[in-house]
Amino acid sequence: MRGPHNILRLIRTGATFERTGAMGAVLDAMEAPPRLRAAARIVGWPFRWMGYKGDPNLPPITRAITALGPAYIKFGQILSTRADVVGVELADQLRMLQDRLPPFPTDIAKSIVEADLGQPVDDLFSEFSEPVAAASIAQVHRARIRDSGQEVAVKVVRPGIGPAFRRDIDAFHFAARFIEVLSPSTRRLRPRDVVNHFESVVSGELDMRLESASASEFAENTKNDAGFDVPKPHWGLSSRRVMTSDWAEGLPMGDPVALIAAGHDVSHIATRVIQLFLQHALRDGFFHADMHHGNLKVAANGDIIAYDFGIMGEIDEYTRRVYAEILMGFIRRDYRRVARVHFEAGYVPRDRDEAAFARALRAVGEPIFGADANRISMANLLAYLFEVTERFGMRTQTQLILLQRTMVVVEGVARSVDPQLNIWDAAKPVVSDYIKSSLGPQALARDLAKAAQTVGRYGPLLPQMVEQALWDRAHPEEAQLNVIVPKPVVPTWLVALAFAGIGAAIGLGLR
Ligand SMILES: Nc1ncnc2c1ncn2[C@@H]1O[C@H](COP(=O)(O)OP(=O)(O)O)[C@@H](O)[C@H]1O
Ligand SMILES: [Mg+2]
Known part of the structure; x- marks a missing residue:
């Protein structure tokens, strides 16, 4: 099923770019080689009628991408940070893409929260507002925790968005391979890397636990930064599709x-x-x-x-x-x-x-x-x-x-x-x-301490490693088979203890 689906999606993409007049602009901006240009036009032109019309009030590229849906919008936004791939001009145009979509009903958001957190929303929150903002991946509600009375932001992932993105990402991978096979010179632009990068960014955004983890690490790093604040995530009220954090x-x-x-x-x-x-x-x-x-x-x-x-x-x-x-x-x-x-x-x-x-x-x-x-x-x-x-x-x-x-x-x-x-x-x-x-000197001391700690950690293994190396050297024919472990002369635990002791002493001394 994947192959035909991807081909269809590719044709529809090409057709939409043709229909909205964006194709030429994109190929120019990417300095596409002639073979790729020809292929793009062959894929797009005869099927123009299959392309989405889009909003004629938007400039061509924005119009095409917006018509193709959230995954394309997101992809466009991420490409806007990759002027190395798409060129400065196209990157500037892509930056105009607005990741704003109509919200989905609050009742659906509540049912997602309920399903993920395992309790009715009314038990968890004493207030739960209509959406305050909605984008392609998630929307945000303002709420109040029932127990503590604290105000929070509850970000809920759009229903069905995971599978939809995965389908489109699949089509992007397919397109990237298609482009590379067709025009090996574009490998310099690394289309497959670009799609992999996109996939990793989007997977991160689709899983709110990862976003909560980033929030928490960032908050920890910056807790002493004067005049700076990060809303803390509430782990107990968060899940894969829900992220609750302090209201800013x-x-x-x-x-x-x-x-x-x-x-x-x-x-x-x-x-x-x-x-x-x-x-x-x-x-x-x-x-x-x-x-x-x-x-x-x-x-x-x-x-x-x-x-x-x-x-x-x-x-x-x-x-x-x-x-x-x-x-x-x-x-x-x-x-x-x-x-x-x-x-x-x-x-x-x-x-x-x-x-x-x-x-x-x-x-x-x-x-x-x-x-x-x-x-x-x-x-x-x-x-x-x-x-x-x-x-x-x-x-x-x-x-x-x-x-x-x-x-x-x-x-x-x-x-x-x-x-x-x-x-x-x-x-x-x-x-x-x-x-x-x-x-400065402080940094040097820190580096040395780190090195000593690493040696300390490997200490217990070092004697054996040294012995093995010496043995391998003395008995090359057996070393290849790597079957014989020589009997140590000094007990291993004693040497290990000595190494660990030295490592710890250096580490402590320099801290
Ligand atoms: N902790 C928060 N406190 C107050 N408002 C928030 C908070 N988190 C999100 N919002 C509001 O919701 C909007 C969308 O949330 P955001 O996390 O930026 O999602 P997106 O990834 O869709 O941009 C924000 O622009 C802001 O207005
Ligand atoms: Mg935002």
């Missing part, structure tokens, strides 16, 4: 006039938005990757509240350190140093010319620093930086692209609140603090 009370970040009228210090708020985002990305390596206006509020006391943890970004510690050094190099306009860091990290192959690379970096940095303070953009800096590094043979990691795209959004939010904001001034203290704590 405040003014929408998207309404600067109301913020000013309420007496908030907008320039401070804008600075904090930038700083918090960088702090989460650099210090924790775990950042909110969907930080648009709709997911931020300002509480009466001026705290910034963030919610909606469907899309989070993660960056490993090594990459964070390297990038902090790179940013600092730019801030100090020391392009030689930025180049050095890239070479040392092995990001740029060693056979490239370091001086030429440093000059290319200067060409990225100088125009940005020469611009007016209120036009400087860190997101642009990163985008140009990735362009240069790719020219010098380095492939940018997906997580860094996600960071860069989120930075575009975060800068947009900050500027809309305070158009005069100087992003560098806001960023500098966070970057230099991070460098101090991650590259």
Whole structure:
């Protein structure tokens, strides 16, 4: 059943793009090779009549995608963060897609809550509102917990959306394979990776337990961040299809006039938005990757509240350190140093010319620093930086692209609140603090302690590993068979104890 269904879905997609006049624009934006163009037109054109008409008031691409349904809208939104795949122009158009749908009835939401939590809604909540917002995957109700009287937000997954998304994702996989077979040159664009990425994001959003887990980890990481708040999830009132969390009370970040009228210090708020985002990305390596206006509020006391943890970004510690050094190099306009860091990290192959690379970096940095303070953009800096590094043979990691795209959004939010904001001034203290704590002597001690702990953990196994290695060396013919375990000379437990002791001592000493 899958094959015919997928072919039909593919034809309907092509037909809808043809019918709405979006096909040409998409193929151009993706610089599709001739074979792929021909195939797309063959799939789409003769079947135009099968395509959805869509809303003629929308621009062609938005019109086609919206007509094809929620999975396509979501896919489009995620592609809008992948300018590396679809090009900057198409990414900008895709960003216009609105993930808003008519809500489903409150009674159905209540029956889902009841089925998942195993108790009638009226027993759990003393109030349960009509939906306050509805999107392709879930909708949100405002409620009050009966026992504690606390106000909460209850997010409920749309009925039937899981299977519907899975069917469409299946068709996307099919299309990706089809595109790769047809036009191997598009492998550079990694259509299959893109669909896999989409699938992992959507699976995360379809399972509210994962979103609750992200919320909880993020809240824990940021609990000491001044002026920042995250609604805590209520595990006992959450499940796969239901997420209950503290109600976030405040003014929408998207309404600067109301913020000013309420007496908030907008320039401070804008600075904090930038700083918090960088702090989460650099210090924790775990950042909110969907930080648009709709997911931020300002509480009466001026705290910034963030919610909606469907899309989070993660960056490993090594990459964070390297990038902090790179940013600092730019801030100090020391392009030689930025180049050095890239070479040392092995990001740029060693056979490239370091001086030429440093000059290319200067060409990225100088125009940005020469611009007016209120036009400087860190997101642009990163985008140009990735362009240069790719020219010098380095492939940018997906997580860094996600960071860069989120930075575009975060800068947009900050500027809309305070158009005069100087992003560098806001960023500098966070970057230099991070460098101090991650590259100074303290960091070295921490690294050593970690290494010692690891040795400590493997300690009990080490003597045996060493003996095995020595034995293998002395008896190569038997080592291949790997059947003989030699009898130890010193009792293993004694050596193990010694190693564990040394590991623990170093670990404790350095902590
Ligand atoms: N904890 C909360 N407190 C107050 N309002 C919330 C909360 N969570 C969600 N909302 C409201 O519901 C809307 C949609 O919720 P969100 O988690 O952003 O879902 P989506 O993934 O559909 O964007 C938000 O824009 C906000 O207005
Ligand atoms: Mg949201």
